Amino acid sequence: MTRAEAAQRIAELREHIHHHDYLYYVEARPEIADAEYDRLIRELRDLEARFPDLITDDSPTQRVAGTPTAVFKPVEHQVAMLSLDNATAADDLREFEARISRALPGARFTYVCEPKIDGLGVALLYARGRFVRGATRGDGRVGEDVTPNLKTIRSIPMVLRGALAAVDEFEVRGEVFMPRAEFAKLNRALEEAGETTFANPRNAAAGAVRQKDPAVTARRPLDIILYHLSRADALAFATHWETLEALRTAGFKTNPRAERCATLDAVIAYCERLESLRDALDYDADGVVVKVDALEHQRRLGSTTHHPRWAIAFKFAGRQASTVIEAIEVGVGKTGILTPVAKLRPVELAGVVIRNVSLHNEDEIRKKDVRVGDTVLIERAGDVIPYVVQVVTAMRPAGAEPFRFPTRCPACGGVAFRPEGEAYWRCMNSGCPAQLKERLRHFGSRRAMDIEHLGEKVIDQLVDRGLVKDFADLYTLTVDQLAGLDRLAEKSAENLARAIGASRTRGLARLLNALGIRLVGERVAQLLASRFGSLEKVAKAPEAELAEVHGVGETIARSVRAFFDDPTNRALIKRLEDVGVVTAEPETDAGPQPLAGKTFVLTGTLTTLTRDAAREAIERRGGRVIGSVSKTTDYVVVGESPGGKADDARRLGVTMLDEKEFLALVEER
Ligand code: IVH
Numbered sequence: 001m002t003r004a005e006a007a008q009r010i011a012e013l014r015e016h017i018h019h020h021d022y023l024y025y026v027e028a029r030p031e032i033a034d035a036e037y038d039r040l041i042r043e044l045r046d047l048e049a050r051f052p053d054l055i056t057d058d059s060p061t062q063r064v065a066g067t068p069t070a071v072f073k074p075v076e077h078q079v080a081m082l083s084l085d086n087a088t089a090a091d092d093l094r095e096f097e098a099r100i101s102r103a104l105p106g107a108r109f110t111y112v113c114e115p116k117i118d119g120l121g122v123a124l125l126y127a128r129g130r131f132v133r134g135a136t137r138g139d140g141r142v143g144e145d146v147t148p149n150l151k152t153i154r155s156i157p158m159v160l161r162g163a164l165a166a167v168d169e170f171e172v173r174g175e176v177f178m179p180r181a182e183f184a185k186l187n188r189a190l191e192e193a194g195e196t197t198f199a200n201p202r203n204a205a206a207g208a209v210r211q212k213d214p215a216v217t218a219r220r221p222l223d224i225i226l227y228h229l230s231r232a233d234a235l236a237f238a239t240h241w242e243t244l245e246a247l248r249t250a251g252f253k254t255n256p257r258a259e260r261c262a263t264l265d266a267v268i269a270y271c272e273r274l275e276s277l278r279d280a281l282d283y284d285a286d287g288v289v290v291k292v293d294a295l296e297h298q299r300r301l302g303s304t305t306h307h308p309r310w311a312i313a314f315k316f317a318g319r320q321a322s323t324v325i326e327a328i329e330v331g332v333g334k335t336g337i338l339t340p341v342a343k344l345r346p347v348e349l350a351g352v353v354i355r356n357v358s359l360h361n362e363d364e365i366r367k368k369d370v371r372v373g374d375t376v377l378i379e380r381a382g383d384v385i386p387y388v389v390q391v392v393t394a395m396r397p398a399g400a401e402p403f404r405f406p407t408r409c410p411a412c413g414g415v416a417f418r419p420e421g422e423a424y425w426r427c428m429n430s431g432c433p434a435q436l437k438e439r440l441r442h443f444g445s446r447r448a449m450d451i452e453h454l455g456e457k458v459i460d461q462l463v464d465r466g467l468v469k470d471f472a473d474l475y476t477l478t479v480d481q482l483a484g485l486d487r488l489a490e491k492s493a494e495n496l497a498r499a500i501g502a503s504r505t506r507g508l509a510r511l512l513n514a515l516g517i518r519l520v521g522e523r524v525a526q527l528l529a530s531r532f533g534s535l536e537k538v539a540k541a542p543e544a545e546l547a548e549v550h551g552v553g554e555t556i557a558r559s560v561r562a563f564f565d566d567p568t569n570r571a572l573i574k575r576l577e578d579v580g581v582v583t584a585e586p587e588t589d590a591g592p593q594p595l596a597g598k599t600f601v602l603t604g605t606l607t608t609l610t611r612d613a614a615r616e617a618i619e620r621r622g623g624r625v626i627g628s629v630s631k632t633t634d635y636v637v638v639g640e641s642p643g644g645k646a647d648d649a650r651r652l653g654v655t656m657l658d659e660k661e662f663l664a665l666v667e668e669r
Contacts, residue, residue: 001050003051003054006054007051010048010051010054010059013044013047014044014060016040017037017041018158018251020032020040026155026252028648028651029652041060041061044059045061048061058159062151063151065148065151068212070212072136072146073144073145074138074142074144075144076141077123077135077138077141079171079231080141081121081141081143082140083306084307084308084312085306085312085313086312086313086314087290087313090271093271096290097109097264100292100297103300103309104301107297109297110261110263110293111264111266111290111292112239112244112258112260112261112290112291113271113288114255114258115257115258115283116286116287116289117177117283117284118177118284118286119175119201119205120137120205122134122143122146122150122173122174122175122209122224123171123173124156124171124173124174126160126164126169126172127168128165128166128167128169129159129160129166130158130159130160131156131157133145133147134147134151136209136210148217149210149214149217150176152217152222153224156224157250161249161251162249163235164235164246164249165250167235170229170230172230173228173230174225174226174227174228175224175227176205176209177205177222178202178204178205178208178221178223179221179283180281181282181627182221183200183201185221192519192521193519196360196361196363196423199387200284204220208220208222225253226252226253227254227255227258237295238294239293239295240291240292240293240298241293257274267290270288271314274288275317285316286316287315289312289314290311290312290313291310291311298310321348322392323344323346323354323378324344324345324373325370325371325373326343326345326372327342328341328342328343328359328365328372329343329410330405331410331434332410332438333435334438334439334442335426336426336428336432337424337426338410338425339424340362341358342359342376342388344356344378349386352380354378354380359388361425362405362418368391369393370388370391372400372401373400374391374395375391376389377391407425409427410434411433411435412427412429412432412433414428415428415429431469433464436468437456440462440468440474441459442514443474443515444474445514447513447522448506448510449510449511449514450503450506451474451500452495452496453492453496453499462474462477462485470572470575471514471572471576472572472575472576472579474500475501475576475579475580476579479497482497504579504580504581506582508529508534508582509522509525509526509529509530511535511576512524512525512529513525515563517559520556520560523551524551524552524556527549527552528560530585530622531549535576536573536584538560539564539573540564544557546560546561595621595623596621596623598618598622598624599623599632599633599634599635600625600633600636601633601635602614603639603645606637606639607639607659608663614637618666628645629652630652634654635657635662637662638656
């Protein structure tokens with residue numbers, strides 16, 4: 001191939017890829033299979049490798065490129081990135097209209113309402129249709145150049161289409177955010193790996209955008225919605241609404257919930273409607289931005305040094321409250337992790353009374369400088385658990401001392417240790433009763449061995465009286481011993497004994513989960529169980545073989561190996577077998593796996609079986625249940641009152657099964 005031919009093909013490939021990126025990341029309606037897309041990328045990479053001088057910055061292969069930077073270059077915004085004036089009630093909005101009517105007598109206003117996404121404001125610079133530079137808001141006048149990081153966000157187009165593609169230079173502003181579902185996934189993964197979690201999606205997004213290494217940003221699931229065009233006077237749009245349409249045509253993601261409102265009453269209705277469904281949005285929104293639609297009106301209204309006069313932010317009701325920290329207690333988890341918890345003066349927040357809030361770890365306490373006696377601002381956003389936003393330092397009582405993290409386990413007095421580079425202190429005493437209690441609680445929990453009646457109070461006594469020193473001891477307890485516990489009547493003791501007995505046959509997957517091996521939760525336990533079939537085989541598998549299992553990987557494999565290499569744990573397993581706990585999958589289940597390789601998404605409520613039962617039915621036949629729909633998903637099982645996943649399935653053309661069809665599928669096979 002000649003250089004000219006290569007250049008031609010490279011241009012074609014880039015155009016195709018840009019188009020498919022747009023369909024996938026902006027419109028969420030892909031037209032080609034992943035494999036096909038990968039083939040295009042591979043061909044482009046190969047050609048660029050052969051003709052490196054043909055590589056350009058806007059090539060799809062250069063999304064993750066550039067070396068880590070020590071500092072971000074400052075960027076002076078040519079048009080300042082202002083704040084917005086706030087409204088908290090309908091009357092404030094009426095006042096806003098009265099104000100602008102006084103400023104422009106005789107004008108009739110229409111408005112555009114948009115969700116106010118709680119993310120990170122950024123400004124993107126385009127020149128002749130190509131992405132040139134992206135900057136954070138900073139202090140509004142000077143921001144930071146985060147171009148390489150923003151390039152990793154796939155919904156930011158590198159090359160534009162339509163009228164905007166021809167403009168010499170313009171700037172577009174928008175909000176970078178982490179979708180809630182992705183945020184939850186990220187935090188779960190961080191938690192499983194023993195790393196510090198993020199308090200909310202905003203912090204996670206801000207951290208990702210300000211990463212020194214773009215490769216790290218690329219692994220964070222960020223998205224962007226654009227909402228403001230500046231410095232494109234040449235195009236002479238008449239309204240903000242037209243601007244949004246032009247942005248959409250150019251290939252930008254704009255908010256599909258943006259609406260044009262002809263009257264202020266319509267604006268107020270929009271604000272009320274959006275507030276009532278704020279929890280159902282894919283992202284955190286803290287209000288509605290109301291903008292005067294006519295750009296001519298915008299120009300004439302102008303701005304103060306602080307905010308534009310033509311826009312106002314209607315803020316949703318607060319989900320923050322302040323209260324006093326009465327104590328900081330440190331609890332011990334099942335793997336010995338010490339977690340500080342603030343005991344609060346009870347306070348109501350968005351309909352719930354909050355008494356405790358986790359302070360996560362030592363660094364978190366130090367960073368926020370949380371002290372006993374402090375008044376703190378706490379927040380509960382959407383489904384996120386409450387957290388401390390900040391200390392109200394002005395209200396700190398005299399003599400409040402910085403919190404000193406204990407260097408001994410508060411439960412057993414054993415030595416606590418914080419490994420280098422880790423966020424958490426751990427109690428190093430493997431016989432720590434608090435850890436044992438937590439492990440037993442987990443062992444008996446519904447998704448593990450499912451031992452009914454094995455409550456916290458019972459566990460406390462079993463451990464404190466020395467009746468149970470490990471999981472196997474549970475199975476040798478007699479009804480008499482149980483009846484001897486405080487507040488456990490004969491009948492309850494019998495029930496508990498029966499429940500413990502019945503848990504012997506829960507199966508390998510539940511047992512593996514129940515053992516509390518670090519990084520082995522329900523999912524990994526399932527994978528290991530179906531691959532190895534018996535506890536003995538898992539225990540003997542070399543690390544490399546464990547790591548080969550799809551979804552396991554090296555870190556988890558190492559942790560599993562470490563668990564079974566420990567002589568105490570090996571002895572425990574032997575004892576579990578001796579007391580009759582079934583540690584292998586029944587032979588019949590190792591039969592044919594008709595759903596092997598098939599992926600399923602479950603949504604809505606099924607009437608004849610629970611989610612867990614449906615999952616088990618799928619996994620027993622070799623299928624896999626995943627959390628969200630993509631075009632490679634094989635089936636979406638749709639129950640009653642399904643969520644957005646059913647819409648996703650319809651849009652992506654994924655086969656949908658109702659309950660009857662699903663049952664037929666798992667039974668027929
Ligand atoms: S318009 C001159 N629209 O809210 C343009 N801002 O307090 C002014 N924000 O820093 C901004 N969603 O980061 C606008 N649909 C939206 C927005 C929005 C979120 C953020 C933005 C800004 C802050 C203003």
